[in-house]
Amino acid sequence: MTRSFYRWALLATLTLTLAGCSGAGYLAESLKGHAGIMLARQSVSKLIADPATPEALRAQMASASAIRQFASDHLDLPDNASYRSYVDVGRDYVTIAVYAxxxxxxxxxxxxxxxxxxxxxxxxxxxxxxxxxxxxxxxQGLDVHVTGITAYSTLGWSSDPLLSTMFRSDRTYLASLVFHELAHQRVYVNDDTAFNEAFAVAVEMTGVRKWLDSLGDQAGLARYEAGLERNAEFLALVAKTKTELARIYAGTGTAEQKRAEKAAAISRLRARYRRMRDESWGGYDGYDNWVESPVNNAKLAAVSVYNDLVPDFLRLFDLCAQDYPGFYAAVARLGRLPKAKRADALRSAKSCG
Known part of the structure; x- marks a missing residue:
């Protein structure tokens, strides 16, 4: 299922900690966790050169180094110290994100x-x-969704390292994370997570395609495209359920009636998914964990944050002739619009300019 990517506001942490605000404890804990990771960094180039480095780790670092350089050379992503160091965090996820x-x-x-x-x-x-x-x-009676995070970005305020959690799958997964996180350093708009995340997903998708093509890895590209197609079909199921739920919530039923209708809509989502998995996907079960674990409004909202605007950003990328500098400039212009007008301007864009 769609990954989540956590952003840490380091300057905000310092501001609130010094000011003694109510959020200082949470933010100070965030700063402490991030500082611990920063102190544990090891240079990727030194790990590659060191004969004492285990061969498997050396191979991972060599692959990551090539991906990182591709990001700057071919995707016009920042050429800085981010993702040129490595930290083994010693656990499956670097952080835990909570949605409500x-x-x-x-x-x-x-x-x-x-x-x-x-x-x-x-x-x-x-x-x-x-x-x-x-x-x-x-x-408080809220729906809550909890998910593990494999990578995060400080938006360029610090030199973010590669994390052991980023190597949990194959090199395509690693490339997608590096491209996504560096995209946040290229364009970031305050108070509009849906805009920021969808933009980064668009950079991730187009970047991975370009990278696989540069390697001549047609088999890998075919697998990636098949995965994107499945993801689009799954998101369509989720969108259908969200439409049903929005209608239920806007209705005049009692809380008890809405609760029952909500449960029924989620049950229909599971039934539709199982049919699609078994009849259209040949039994591919990559979304089983997401579907069979609790589904609620917070979980559905998390999906929306990362995906709803992606098709619009991909269309804008094509309008910009798939030129990354031009695309980033167009996205930055949209980012300067008032938030209330931003998404509509993206959807209605007729040119890169």
Whole structure:
């Protein structure tokens, strides 16, 4: 399922910590976790050159180094120190993200911080802190979704390292993460996570295609395209369910009636998915965990954040003749528009300019 990518507001952390604001404890914990990772960095080039480096790790570093250079040379992504160092975090996920939404609304809760604006999640290096937040949100009657995070970006405020969690799958997965996170350093708009994430996903998708093609890896490209097609079909199922739920929530039924109709809509989502998996996908079960685990408004909202605007960004990329500098400039111009007009301007764009 779609990955989530957590952004850390380091300057906001320092601001709130010094000011003694109510959010200082959370943000100070974030800074502490990030600082621990930064202190553990090892140079990728030195790991490759060191004969004591295990061969498997050396091969991973060599692949990551080539991907990182491709990002700057061919995707016009920042040529800086980010993703040129490595940290073994010693766990499956680097952070845990918590999303929340009202029981009868698909709009996620947002948390706001100085400098970097508002985001529809909170992220934790500490599992205990995440569990505490989940408990508090549940006590408020909110839908809550928790997901593990494999990579994050400080938006260029620090030299972000490659993390062991980024190597949990194949090199295509690694490339997608590197391209996505570097895209956030190219364009980032405060208070508009859906815009930022969809833009980064578009860079990720087009970048991976270009990278695989440059390698002459036609088999890998075919697998990637098949995965994108399945993802699009799955997102269409999710969109159908969201439409049904929006109608239910806007209706005049009682809370008890809406609760029952909500459960029925989610059951229909699962049934539709199983049919698609078994009849159209030949039994491919890559989305089983997402579907069979609890589905609620917070989980559906997380999917929307990363995906709803992606087709529009891909269309804009084509309008820009698939030229990355021109595309980034067009996205930056859209980012300067008022938020209320931004998505409509993206959808209605007739040219790159």
């Amino acid at each position: 939404a009202p029981e009868f609304s698909l709009a996620p809760l947002v948390w706001c911080f100085p400098v970097f604006g508002c985001v529809p999640y909170r992220g934790y290096f500490s599992r205990e802190s995440a569990v505490k937040t989940v408990r508090e949100l549940n006590q």
